[in-house]
Amino acid sequence: MSLLEVRRLTTAFRTGRGEVTAIEDISLDIEAGEILGVVGESGSGKSVTALTVMGLLPMPPARVVAGSVRFGGQELLGLSEMRMERIRGAGxxxxxxxxxxxxxxxxxxxxxxxxxxxxxxxxxxxxxxxxxxxxxxxxxxxxxxxxxxxxxxxxxxxxxxxxxxxxxxxCRPKLLIADEPTTALDVTIQAQVLDLLMDLRDELGMAIMIITHNMGVIAETADRVLVMYAGRIVEEAPVAGLFDRPMHPYTRGLLDCVPTLEQDTERLVAIPGGLPEPGRRPAGCRFAPRCGLRVDACAAGMPPLVGGDGHRAACIRVGAA
Ligand SMILES: Nc1ncnc2c1ncn2[C@@H]1O[C@H](COP(=O)(O)OP(=O)(O)O)[C@@H](O)[C@H]1O
Ligand code: SF4
Ligand SMILES: [Mg+2]
Incomplete structure (x- = not known):
């Protein structure tokens, strides 16, 4: 049993244009003491994932449509606010x-x-x-x-x-979720805060989910990485595997424009185009409008995560080019 087990989590928001899905079918595990990096452009669903786990989204407008969040074996979705408060902080x-x-x-x-x-x-x-x-x-x-x-x-x-x-x-939590913890800081301080988080993990043995739009931060800190795009996980891998053998065209695009910690930018500019709006996502692979490897079959359905040894990607052309 992992410390945190998220299964097929889907969260939507009520908006003026009807209900839109912010994150879809998110499954992830975090082991005790592990640092899991979650990376993706702004708007890809990183914060909504974290806030759903924490039970901190205002409902409505938010609604958990499906899925499960287990922490230390206990289901968190549907817990009363009083019991969630006890888990937040100490858990x-x-x-x-x-x-x-x-x-x-x-x-x-x-x-x-x-x-x-x-x-x-x-x-x-x-x-x-x-x-x-x-x-x-x-x-x-x-x-x-x-x-x-x-x-x-x-x-x-x-x-x-x-x-x-x-x-x-x-309160000595077993899991710390750090959502862009260094984005507002200048680069020297950024590096110090990342070092601090890693020292604390070693000393206190806690697990960390570190959320960032910056591949440089991932390279410095994470043991394992999830790459998110338009509300879905498109690749997951141990950190070395992700950098050595990125499988998804989106991940490759991100790696082509890794900012160093010194030249951090909010936008990942090397991939032309932008995230589709939640209400206007293409059928099939959501990355298709920006993908150089796109073929007709990419629009046929949502590509499932495939691969082995903990390294999987959601692309029907994994292995091509
Ligand atoms: N309160 C909200 N109402 C409607 N949509 C929201 C709300 N909060 C987030 N979203 C949508 O959910 C998606 C994911 O957002 P978010 O998780 O904040 O992205 P990230 O943290 O990766 O930058 C975005 O499309 C965003 O517009
Ligand atoms: S499924 Fe098709 S469009 Fe999507 S990333 Fe793979 S090649 Fe590109
Ligand atoms: Mg965010």
Missing amino acids: ISMVFQEPMTSLNPVLTIGEQIMETVRAHEGISARAQRERALEMLERVGIPSAARRLTDYPHQLSGGQRQRVMIAMALV
């Missing part, structure tokens, strides 16, 4: 791209971290403070004791992201 916790929107501007750093501890563990105020301090030190905040009484705006962007990581880890 699975999440770090978001922009720490300023997730930190409360009118509470000090110390108060916010202690509140997180208090929500999950009945320990004394003094023990809460000690835990907060220990975690701030662990994530590399200098003069942590003094920082406890600072407000979020008094910290730099990199320090705020460290505080968010401290808050996410203070």
Whole structure:
């Protein structure tokens, strides 16, 4: 049994143009202590996947159409909000791209971290403070004791992201979901935060799902990778296999334009064209309008993930060119 088992997960949103599917038929496993990278252009469904797992999408407009999410063997879909709250923090916790929107501007750093501890563990105020301090030190905040009484705006962007990581880890979750955790940071700080995440994985033995639009981040951190396109998984592979032998034309396109950490861009520009809008996806392979290997048969049906040894891709021409 894997730590997290997602099976055939499909999530849709109610919109002015009817219900549109944001993610479709997503299956993934994360083992204890593993770093799973999830990569794809903006809009491919990475955040919706994470937020569905966390039970954090507002419903409505969102709706889980089908599938299952098991954490430590327990089904999470359909759990009451009260029971989900217990799992968030101590079981699975999440770090978001922009720490300023997730930190409360009118509470000090110390108060916010202690509140997180208090929500999950009945320990004394003094023990809460000690835990907060220990975690701030662990994530590399200098003069942590003094920082406890600072407000979020008094910290730099990199320090705020460290505080968010401290808050996410203070209840010792088994799985951390980091959604574009370094996208808002400058490159030096980005590399430091990625190093920190990997150190914490080694020390605390937690698993990490790291979500990014940047193949460079994947190369630095992940053990295994999922590539998402237009709401579906198009390739999955161990990280070395993905970089050495990418199977899907989309993955190859991504690898042709890997930004180094130094030249990160929001858009992956080397593949001409853009993601189809959710309501206007082509029949069959969704990558077809942008694919140089396209043949008529690509429109016939959704290509299934095929392959072996943990390396699979959803393309009917795997092996061609
Ligand atoms: N609240 C929402 N209402 C309608 N559509 C949404 C909503 N949130 C996300 N989506 C759609 O779901 C798809 C996946 O979005 P998202 O998971 O945020 O992409 P990513 O994180 O990969 O950039 C997009 O097509 C987006 O437009
Ligand atoms: S199935 Fe066809 S269109 Fe889709 S990626 Fe493969 S070759 Fe390209
Ligand atoms: Mg996102």
